[in-house]
Amino acid sequence: MPWDRNQMAARAADELEDGMYVNLGIGIPTLVANYVGDKDITLQSENGMLGMGPFPFEGEEDPDLINAGKQTITELSRTSYFDSAQSFGMIRGGKIAAAILGAMEVAENGDLANWMIPGKLVKGMGGAMDLVAGVGRVIVVMDHTNKHGDSKVLTECTLPLTGKGVVDRIITNLGVLDVVEGGLKIVELADGVTEEEMRSSTLGNIV
Amino acid sequence: MNKIYPSADAALDGLLSDGMLIAAGGFGLCGIPELLIDALVKSGVKDLTVASNNAGVDDFGLGKLLATRQIKKMMSSYVGENAEFMRQYLSGELELEFNPQGTLAERMRAGGCGIPGFYTKTGVGTVIADGKEVKNWGGQDYILEEGIFADISVVKAWKADDTGNLIFRKTARNFNPPAAMCGKVCIAEVEEIVPRGSLDPDMIHLPGIYVHRLVQGEHEKRIEQRTVRKREEA
Secondary structure (H helix, E strand, O other): OOOOHHHHHHHHHOOOOOOOEEEEOOOHHHHHHHHOOOOOOEEEEOOOEEEEOOOOEOOOOOOOOEOOOOEEOOEEEEEEEOOHHHHHHHHHOOOOOEEEEOOOEEEOOOOEEOOOOOOOOOOOOOOHHHHHHHOOEEEEEOOOEOOOOOEOEEOOOOOOOOEOOOOOEEEEOOEEEEEEOOEEEEEEEOOOOOHHHHHHOOOOOEO | OOOEEOOHHHHHOOOOOOOOEEEEOOEOOEOOOHHHHHHHHHHOOOOEEEEOOOOOEOOEOHHHHHHOOOEEEEEEOOOOOOHHHHHHHHOOOOEEEEOOHHHHHHHHHHHHOOOOEEEEOOOOOOHHHOOOOEEEEOOEEEEEEEOOOEEEEEEEEEEEEOOOOEEOOHHHOOOHHHHHHOEEEEEEEEEEEEOOOOOOHHHOOEOHHHOOEEEEOOOOOOOOEOOOEOHHHO
C-alpha cells in the first residue's frame, strides 16, 4: 500500500530533529506539525514569526496574527515576531534548518518547480524561491505522479524553476528518494511498494 | 516639529504626484495601511508604481487602487487573491514585476540603508535571474538585485509616540519596517498616538527618524482566512 497524505506527513516528521527551526509549506507539509511528537521543533512563518501555534479557538481570532497562508493562528510561550527583511535574513542566512514543501515537479538533479504553470494564472512565488535557496535542507513532500498518472520525478523539469539543484530529499506516496551525485537514490519504499514500482513510476535516473 | 496630522488626506497633502513610486507595508490584509490607501484613492493620483508584497483583495486594501486604475505597475511576490488584478494584468493594462518575497523585503531594507544593490542566491537559475548580473563566491552563484528607493512609504503600526517612534503588533509588523525605511517621506497610520515618554525606548520597533508624518484612526483589520479549532479538541 502506498502511503496516504497523513503517512507521508508522518514520514516527513521523522526528518526533523530536536531543536530544529523549520518552515512548513502549504498542503501536506502543514500536516507534518501533527507528527513531531515530543521533539522540540520551532515552526517559522515567513511573514515574521518563530514559534507558530495552532489555529485559535472560535471567537479568539486576531487579525494581527496570521501565518504565511494568511490563516489566523496563535502564539506560543516561545514565540517571537520580526519584520519581513529579518525573516528572510534568517532564511537566506541558512539559520532555518529545513523547509518541507510541496512540488509540481522535481528533477533528478534537485531542480524544483512549484510556482507557475505557463498559460495558467500566475499568482507569484511568494517566499518559495528564498526558502529553497536559503534553508539548510529542502525536503519535498508530494504525490509521486500527477492526476494523469505521469511521474512528477523527472529527468529535467518542464515547468519554470523555483530553484536549481536545491532539493535534498523527496518523500512521496511510494517512498523516499535522495538527490545524490548522478541521480536519485532509493532510501526507503512505502510498505508493499516494490523497487520495480518505484523505478517504473520515476522518470528521473535512479542510481 | 509636529508630525501628527488630523486625517489620512491631510497626511498625504503636498506629497503626491502622478507616476510616483510608493512602498506599502502589509502582508495579505494584515498590517496594511488601509486609511492611507483610501486617501490615495480619494486623491486621484495616478500611474503609480507600488512596491507591496501583495495587491489586496477586490474591495479592500490595494485592490481599491486597482479598481480605480490608479496603479500602473506592481512590484510584488504574490497576487493570488485579486480577480480585478488578474483581469488588468492579463489584458495588459497593468505591469507586474514579480519579486521573491525575501528579495522584495531586502530591496526595501537596502534602499532605506543607502545600499543600491546586493547579491543574493535567491532566484539563481530561474526566470528571476534573467538579465541580472551573476557573480560567483566560493563556488556559489549570486544575482544582483537593486535597492528600492521610493518617493513615499505608506505603513501601518500599532502605536506611535508623537515623535514617530513606532511599535507594531504581532505579525502585522511584516513589511512595514522595511517599507517605511525606503521612502523619502514615510507616512504611518496607527491605532493610537501617545505622548513622548509613554513608550519604553527599549521596546521601539522602528525609530521615529524613519517616520515623517503620523495619523491616528480606526482600522477595519479584515481577516482574509478565518481558521479556528473547536473547543472540544482542546
